Amino acid sequence: MTKEFRSVQGFNDILSPEIAKFQHIESVARRCFGLFNFREVRTPVLEQAGLFERSIGTSTDIVEKEMYTFEDKGGERLSLRPEGTAPVARTYIEHNIDKQDALQRWFYIGPMFRHERPQRGRLRQFHQAGVEIFGTDDPFADVETILLADTIISSLAVRDVTARLNSIGCPVCRPAYLKELRSYLGSVRERLCEDCRKRADTNPMRVLDCKKEGCLEATASAPRTTDHLCNDCSGHLSGLRSGLDALKIPYTIDTRLVRGLDYYSRTVFEFAPARDTRAQNAIVAGGRYDYLVELLGGPHTPAIGFAMGIERMAALIDTPVQRGPAVFFVPLSSESRVKAVRLAGVLRHTGRTCEIGYGEKTIKSMLRRADRLGADLVIIIGEEELRDGFVTLKRMSDGTQERVNDADLPDAVGRMKS
Ligand SMILES: [Zn+2]
Ligand SMILES: [Zn+2]
Structure with a gap:
């Protein structure tokens, strides 16, 4: 036998017992949503590839290096989705959702695709669960979005995760800020890494996000967004902060947090493990994207959302205990199998x-399998059981055995299991 295909x-294949983590995370997320x-x-x-190029921005790592983009047989340029927000915004526009009710609260769960370098342990197919609230710029929507992320994290009993914001x-206040940032970055250009020198021209805020020591030092006294907000933006931020404070949701302000995508x-x-000081492994990342729907050709629709990395969350939780079957049937002939x-x-x-x-x-090998599966009870059906309308019920934990009439089986199983 040769393994011809891999x-x-x-x-990655995801199978038991690891799959139990994914199922647990997804079901907790669904319940919270x-x-x-x-x-x-x-x-x-x-x-369509253009959806991501326009929304995420062509000078981002995702679009520059990481998208699975190809031409199909009809010559159309297509991309495997690298994230969930742009497709959902496209849906909102395509189905004229604003005509029914502009305010929408949506969630999604599914695979995303990025052509990352696998040697760094990155997956090219990974999974995200995310939400989007369309149609409001009320800072309370931001509070609620962050509260929802916090609720999922605590429902999964993940501790020591901190929120940074x-x-x-x-568009009113950012141009002046970017001008100042660009001129600052120009003054420290020699100390920046090669990527950041490029970013300083194409996407200067991303330089603040660089994890390299040299860049961190060079930008230690770079101008900060929070010092350059217009009245509306600073009012919005203080509305958000007072909401979080009132709900006692802990967070820190991190002026280096800019997020990699253009549409924010x-x-x-972000929510990341506290020990991960540079937050390389954020488990939840999100933000407001008030101009994305417009940018994609829809009506002006302020919006906010987040995405949670399911693999990253899985790395932080214990594998849930997988229970064996309540009952394993041991039929000793083909007739008794029909009865089973x-x-x-x-x-x-x-x-x-039941299995x-x-x-x-042999009966012995079947009992071994029942044991391996962790079955609570075994039901043996042989010649005699078949003829006289009963079964032999056996409790695996202590070997207790009972003769039970077919009609009494559900009650007997309930009694024996407890
Ligand atoms: Zn850098
Ligand atoms: Zn502003």
Whole structure:
């Protein structure tokens, strides 16, 4: 046997027991989204390449280096989605959602794709759960978005995660700030890394985000966005802060936090493990994008959202205990297997997980399998059981055995399990 095929580099199989973490995170996230009254939206994994080029920005790492973009057989340039917000904004515009009700609270869960360097342990297919609130610039929407992220994190019992936030201004106040930042960066240009020298021209705020020691030092006294906000932006930021303070949601202001994507305005935030001081591994990242819908050809629609990295969250939680089946059936002939299927149907109807043994030749090997699966109870059906309408019920933990009439089985299972 040769293993002729293998998964593509950076594209992982996720299976048991690891899958239990993913299921747990997704179900907690879904429950929290539901409790905050967010509705699910599912968008395709493929979009026109231009959607991301315009929204994320051509001078970002994602669009420059990391997108899976190709021409299909019809000559159309398509990209596997590298993130969830642009597709959801496209959906909002395409279906004229603002005509029904401009205010929408949406969530999504699904795979994203970036052509990252796998040697750094990065995945090329990864998974995110995210939310977007469209149609309001009320800072309370920012508070609620951050509260929702905080609720999911604490529901997953992930501790020592801290929130950082910043305001990166708006089209009114940002141009003057960028001018000042550019001239500052010009004065320290020699001390910046090669990437940052380029960024200083194309996307200067990204320089503040660089994790390299030299760049951190060179930009230690760079102008800060929060000192250059217009009245509306600083009012918005203080509205957000007083909301968080009132709810006692801890956070720190981090003026280096700019987020990598072009479409953000005003609020940007991240949740990252506290020990990860430069937040290389944010588990939740989000912000306000008041001009994205407009930029994509829709009506002016202020909005805010976040995305949570499911793999990153999975790295922070313990694997949930996976329970074995409540009942494992051991039928000793093909006739008794028919009876097992019928009785399993009755028990499944009462919510008991059942598996029926087959393939194993002997009663001993079937009992071994029941043990390996962690079954609570075993039901043996042999010749006599078949003829006289009963089963032999055995508790795996202590070997207790009971003869139970078919009709009494659901009750007996309930009694034996407890
Ligand atoms: Zn402003
Ligand atoms: Zn740098």
